[in-house]
Structure formats: structure tokens, C-alpha cells
Amino acid sequence: MNKRFATALLILLSCAFAHAQKTPPPNLILIMVDDMGYSDLGAYGSEIQTPTLDKLAAEGIRFREFYNNSICAPTRASLLTGQYPHRAGMGFFDVNLGLPAYQGFLNKESLTLAEVLKANGYSTLMSGKSHLGKDSLAWPNQRGFDQFYGFIPGASDYFDIGNYGKADPVILVKNNKKEKLKPGEYLTNTITDNALEFLTEQNKQNKPFFLYLAFNAPHWPLQALPEDIAKYKGRYDIGWDSLRQQRIARQKELGILQAGQRVADRDPDVPVWDNLTYDQKQLWEAKMEVYAAMLDRVDQNIARVLNKLKELKKDDNTLIVFISDNGAQGGYSGNARKPTRNSGPIGTAGSYDYQEQPWANVSNTPFRQYKNNMHEGGISSPFIAWYPKKIKAGTLVKGTGHLIDIAPTFYELAKATYPANYHNVKSNPLVGKSLAPVLFGQATEVNRGEPLFWERAGNRAVHKGKWKLVSTFPSYTWELYDLETDRGETTDVAAKFPAVVNELSVEYFQWAERTGVVDYDKIKPAQPMNIPGQSAPARTRGN
Template sequence: MKHFVITIFAVTFFCAATFAQKATKPNIILIMVDDMGYSDIGSYGSEIKTPNLDKLAAEGTRFREFYNNSICAPTRASLLTGQYPHRAGMGYFDVNLGLPAYQGYLNKESLTLAEVLRQNGYSTLMSGKSHLGKDSLAWPNQRGFDRFYGFIPGASDFFDIGEYGKAAPVVLVKNNKKEKLKPGEYLTDKITDNALEFLTEQSKTTKPFFLYLAFNAPHWPLQALPEDIAKYKGVYDIGWDSLRQQRIARQKELGILPAGQRVATHDPEVPRWDYLTFDQKQYWKAKMEVYAAMLDRVDQSIGRLLSTLKQLKKDDNTLIIFISDNGAQGGYAGNARKPSRNSGPVGTPGSYDYQEQNWAYLSNTPFRQYKNNMHEGGISSPFIAWFPKEIKGGAIVKGTGHLIDIAPTFYDLAGAKYVSAQKITPHPLVGKSLLPVLRGQTQEVVRGEPLFWERAGNRAVRKGKWKIVSTYPSFTWELYDLDTDRGETTDVAAKFPLVVDELSKDYFQWAERTDVVPYDKIKPTQPMTIPGQK
């Protein structure tokens, strides 16, 4: 009888321990914003009010170096699969160019975070922008998400048709059923509302959760709530030149910009603020007031998210990662330009304005170039990781992470097996877990191979301190030493030809095994256009 009691106790203890182990798997929240520059939040040097993100940064870890794919859809392909975009089927955009690497939607061999984590016992939730293919087979609910609210293409209005009456109704999808934004609703709030609804519903289960919160702010069109715009009246009266210098000073003070690092020189296409007329200044500062207001509302939404986590008693076991999909959008189109589609003032329903190069020059401080370009301004994102249980607060590290590292990190943290529910052989993961960096064991990712980029003929390779980059239609490589020159001010290709040869060889070997095709061979007859971009 005594042995029987001991056996029962042992079995009971084992079962309880097993349940506790399953119940304490970490929750994961991945937050992405759209077209936001490297310096646009307070903890990376901005004057924009982002107290909730700043709190996450103060209590977590920031990377000085974290890389995206320079533009929306290819970034999202890598983020959700851990693959380079060509291997995932989205080497160009959500446009089918007739080859598997450029089919314009995720292939089945590239397993999504949601598919893998669901197979490993997670609830999988998403709210926001998808942009992973227009075919319904590529919609989030068909690629592993239990719950989804948001929109499928690359952009959306933030209001319904509004008082001006010329903006198209905002069509959204909730769990495969279409619905429309109602009068008076603001899309950033609705994305947040649904994310919190999903979390509250999920809290009734014993499963851990994965939430992908994909805000479309501050992507065009510039539309914001009046009360948020009012906070920034007068803030941008001094213009981009002075504000860029202020951001650089704050980045140095914060430790985001190390001593001795060279910053990008003045963009010759961006006019000096003092040379503008009074009317031009009124037009331009209004745009940035709205842009700032859009990010302010995102930060308010993150505050709501943190409050909900605390109410649900999930805050002490949740990893939160925050990034942007690419740098701020360039494309200079003239001082007095007003988009022909506008049917209302900037910021209102019917406005289709965007930030443009003048203010993107500020947003991408201290770097060079913009979205869709492989210089640092196009591919650099802020990166914040918050998980007080495991991550030391207030740390700023070099990092040198990439989107392809997110999937290995989540699977490592969750103890998840990289398996498919279907009878397919998944592409091997090519990134590295960020956990050694997040846990303070090392200052940057030890990957043993370069990082690579190609999109619409723009190319780059990062290997150690060296980076080669070329901008289509040029095929000439530039070379930069990023340890001292992330501003990419001094091309040293002529001084170090052997380094250029080595990285160029690495690039072409990667391109061959990743099915990259020279852009001239697959270039669409009517290329995808970005408003105002050349």
C-alpha cells in the first residue's frame, strides 16, 4: 500500500510538473510599424512622444544594428518565415513575375511563425497589415493564424470616406470575412481593439500565445486624429536641418550613436529649411505634425497593450519585440507638391499625402538614403526587446541582427520544433537565435556568414565591419567600413579591392543558391511605383 501511495504521488507530481512546464511557456508579441525611420522614437533620439516604447527600451535591450529588407512585402516575408525573401517567393513584391522566387506570395516550403508555433501548442493571433499575397491561400488564417483582423494589400486609409466624401471605404478582413471601417473609427485604434479582444479571448485557454501586431502607421496616407495632431503644433517649425542635429545629439547622449561614428552628410536633394518661403514652411511642417501624431497613436496603443497584459496577469511571462519594416520613404517631388488625389487637408480623410524625402531625411538620422535602397537609411530599423524575466534592462548593444533571426529566436525561446503539419520539406532556417545577445552573453550575433540583400536590382552584403552596396541601374560596388562609418560617407572600394572581390563572390554564390535573378531579366514592364519615388 505504501508503494502504491508513493507511485500515485510520483505520477501526480510528474503530471503537475509537466502541466506547469507547458503553462509557463513564454508568450510572444511581435510589433511592427510601417515606413518608420531609425530615429523616430524617443529611445532612438526623436522628439516624438513615445513614453510606452521608451519604457520598453529602458526595461529591455536595444540594438544599434538591426536590418530589414528595405521595403514592405519582402520584409514581411522574411519576418514571418526566417527566409530571405526570394526563397520565400517574394523577391520583388506581392506581384507575380512568373518565377518561383518572384511569385508574389509565400510558398508552402517557407513555414510561418504562426504555423510552427501553432504546431507547438501556441494560440496564434494577428492584427494589422498582412501584405503577403493577395490570393486567399496566402491570407493569415490560411497560413497558421487562429485569429486575424486587418487588411491584405500594402496600404489602407485610416478613416472611412469621411466628411470630404472622396476617399474609398476601408475594406478589412476578420477571420476571412470582409467588413468595413465605420464612420468615426480610426484604423490604428481598430487594429489595437481587435488585438486586445483576441488576447482577452485567448486568456480563457491554458495555451501560451503568439501575437503579431502589424501597424500600418506611419505609412501613407498621412491621416491622424485631431487631438494627436494638436500635440505637435509648433514642434516642427524649426525644420529638418535643426531637428536632425538635435536627434544626432540625443543619439550620442543615449549611446545609440557611438563616439567616433561618422554620420551621413547633407542630402543634396533636400533643400535647406532656411531657404524655403513662409508658405512652403507651413505646408511642410503640417505634414510632419501629422506623421508624428500617427506614431503617437501607435505608442498609445502599445500602452493599452501593456495595460491589458497586466490585467490578464501575462506581463511577467511575455517577450515583446518592436521593429520597423524599412526606413522612412524618400522620393523628393518638389517644395509645393500636393498629390492630385487629395480631397482634404493633410491629416484628414481624403488626404493622400506622405512624408516625402525632406522629412524622411530627418527620420533616418544619422544614416544615408531611404526606403527601397540598400544604404543604411533604407535597411536599418530600431530594435527593442523587452522580457524582464530574462532580459537585462537598459542595455544597448551592437546586435547586428536581421529579420531572418526572428524565427530562430522565437523557436529557441519557446522550445519549439521546426515542423510542418503538411507533407512538405520546409526550407532550412538561415538565421541565428538572438537569445545569446538578449541574455547578455555576447554583444552581437555570431553567424559565421554574411548578410545579403537584393531587391529590384539594389544589392548589398554585410560581412563583419565591411559592407558593399550598389544601387540599380549601376552594377558598381561601393565599400564602407561600418565600424566607423555607418553614415556611409567614404567609399573605400578603390583602397580595398580584395575585400570588394571577396564580398562580391559571396554575393553571387548566395544569389545562385537563393534563386535571385538579375533585375533586368524579370523587371516588370510597368514597375511598382511608390508615391513620389523616382
């Protein structure tokens, strides 16, 4: 009897093992939006209608702390390689400043998610914004993607032509061949159209897929579909002061903003809404209506992706991660370039307006500062991960993840080997940590054992435990904040804790030396550079 029982048990275990061996690795979808603030989703406190992303949040996990690199190209370099941007060759932007860490395109030592996952049996698909170098050797198809549709530089119009004015031609690339956006098309929709086409074609292959969906919305120019704009008509007549308070209240209700946390002081350079004239209010309201409409359309398109997954019967074995590349963009049109080119009303083809500082201050609620700055408003992103039956629904954690953690997470879940050498080039070792323990409930934040570091155009920061050290170029003075109670960075405690400042600054300079960071004063361009997506410096405290 015991022998029979043992035999049966052995058979059952063998069957279970065989079944486990046949369990396919997950499909991976990475969604990134552009220039979206921390509070711009319903699940993070916004009034903007984002039901699809809110559903993913309700059925998945949200992080209170997830960090990017404060601006487009360096963020994308870290996201796709798991490296700090300097190690990947993009410490400044997609322009060459003459040093390997600032060459302006991805180096060969930093392997992309597409290269590694493709070598491990995945189909690799991308649709949207690349911004990883203008040279064709840095284009997505040359860096591991089987399929690519999108644009190479840092910004694009959303319409080729419209009822008012004429935009610049929208030059796109599909698998290394250039094409143009057709009249009547809207780029956010077309990016998704191509992603869905790739998923349909990929379904004929017997292997998992990795899809990188890189929307350019809500990055300037403010251009949206009339039916989306109409949904927000009059919604923003309350102004930015009241709206920011509404978002703070919602964040408290949602648990995004915890009890005892201080919010950022009101930006002193943002005018009081009630002091504006009627005409000024009408102009400003129109900007935010279009901005909201652009995000609304992104959410609608993510719903299309979910429907496609369900149609292909792949929704149960797909991980979706959603993030933003940096905080909302500050600065004023009086100091910026694009709005002077307007040839049509805000929202139409020919509109080159952007959200600007007063509304960006709302988007980055409850934080301080903006894109291209290392205070929390510049480097904080929402983080949503959805993986049915694997991630516990409705989870909200501290998290403290970073872009460099995405690659090790995906490789762990895909059971992918990260090669020490790739095409006879020694690979940079990964520096991030897998988010899997946090995603699956074994931890509430990443245990990385070392600080997180930032440097971009002379702006610097270190995050270790509850402490954050930060400085804003051209100043080299360190500020210190206790993020445990003051994530709004309202009270600089550097003078109170000099030992902490010394410890973190030493660690920063050690990191800078081994990562290739150079004093920005020594390499900064002689003349201001016309870089798409980089506003004039915001005229706020700390700049």
C-alpha cells in the first residue's frame, strides 16, 4: 500500500513538474508617457478621465515612490538598458558633448531590453518615441527590436494638417523606412494602430512578446482631437490654485499622500488665479483642457491594447508596467520658443503651445519643481503594474523603484540570461534591482543596499533611506530633506545634519567617478542648445 502510494505521489509530482516546465514566460508590455506629472492620473489624484489606467491600478499595484531621470533622453537610456544614463552614453541628451558618457546615443556596452529578450526567445516590438540617438545605428531596429514604428527625435506634431494652420510634416519611421502621418490621423491613435498590428502579426509565432509602447503625449505641442477637448470644456475654470488643493485632498483619500507628509509650498512664480483677467483665464483654461484631452486619448488607446490582449487570449499571462519619463514641464512661453510659431488655436494643428508652469505645478502635486530638476516634481513618476492572478489587486506600497530596476525585473520574470559579452563587446553589468519582491508581496520597497543617484546638466541628487540630497545648477550647495515626513521638500535640514550631508556627498562623488560623470561647467555647450522638450529654466526657488 505504501509502495503504491509512493508511486502515485511520484507520478503526480512528475506531472506537476512537467506542467511547471511548460508554463510559458510572461508577455511584457512597457508603457511610457511623456512629460506627465505625478498627479495626472485618476489613481494618483487627478480629475482627468483615465478609467483604463485606474482599472489597472485597482487590479494591480501602485508605487508611491518611483523615480525617473528628469528629462526625456536620459530617462529612455536608463529604461531600455538598466544603466545610469552616463554609463549608457546619454548623460546629457541626444547630442554629443565629446565624451563617452555624453556621446548622445546608446553605446554598445549597454544592452537594450530588446536585445536581451530577443536573444532569450522573445518577439520584440516597439511603437512610439525613440529619442535614443539620431544616428541610424541607434534606431530601434538596430538595437534589437523586430518591429518598430514611431519617430526618432524628442518631439513630434500630432497632426500633419488640420482645420486651422498647418503643422510641420510629421516624419515617422517604420522598420527603417520613412513615412508621413496621413491627413486626418492623430499620432497617439496611429502609434497604437501599429502596436496592435504588431501584436496581431506576432500572434502567429509560438513565443512570448515584449512590447514597448512609448506615447509622446502629453508632451508639447498641445494638439488634441476636438471630441476629447469637448469633454473638459469648463472643467478648469476653477483655476490652478483650487485644482491643486482638490488633487491634494484626493491623494490623501487614496493613500498616495500619507498622513503627516508635508506638501510643497505654493510656487511663488505662479500668479494667483483670481488676479488674472477674464481673457487670461480663457487662454489658460484652454491649455489645460487640451492637456487633459491628450491624456484622455492615451487612456482610450491603452484600453484598445487590453482589448487586443483579450482577443488574443493573452491577457492572463501579460505583465503591464506604466510610467512617465519625467515630471511636467515648467517654464513660461515668454522664455520658450515654440508658442511664437502658433498658426492656429490651442489644440489644433499649428498649435505649438505647452502646459506651462502654473498648470505643471498642479500636475506635479504635491511636489516641488519641474522637469529637468532633481527635486521630487522633476523625477517622480506614477508607477502601475498589472499582472492578473500574480499581483495582488489594489496594492499600494512605498516601492522606491527606479528606471534601472525595470531591466532586472523583466529578465527575472522572463528567465532571461543577461550576457557578459554581446557581439564581442563586454556588457555593462546591471546596476538596478528586481522589483519582483515588491510586485509579488514579499517586500514593500526595493532593498538595493546602496543609494540612488542623479546628475543631469549640473543638477544632482542622492536618495538613501529617508534622506535626499539635492543641488540645482549653477549652485553647488547641497540641500538635505527628510522624505519620510517632507517629500514636498519644504524644509532644508542640511545645517542640522552635516554628517548626513558629508556621507551622502562622498557617496555621490564616488558614484560620479565610476559612472563617468563630469563637472557640467567643463562640458556645457558654449551657446544655449535648441533641445526639443527642454524648457527655459523655471524661475522658481532653487534655480
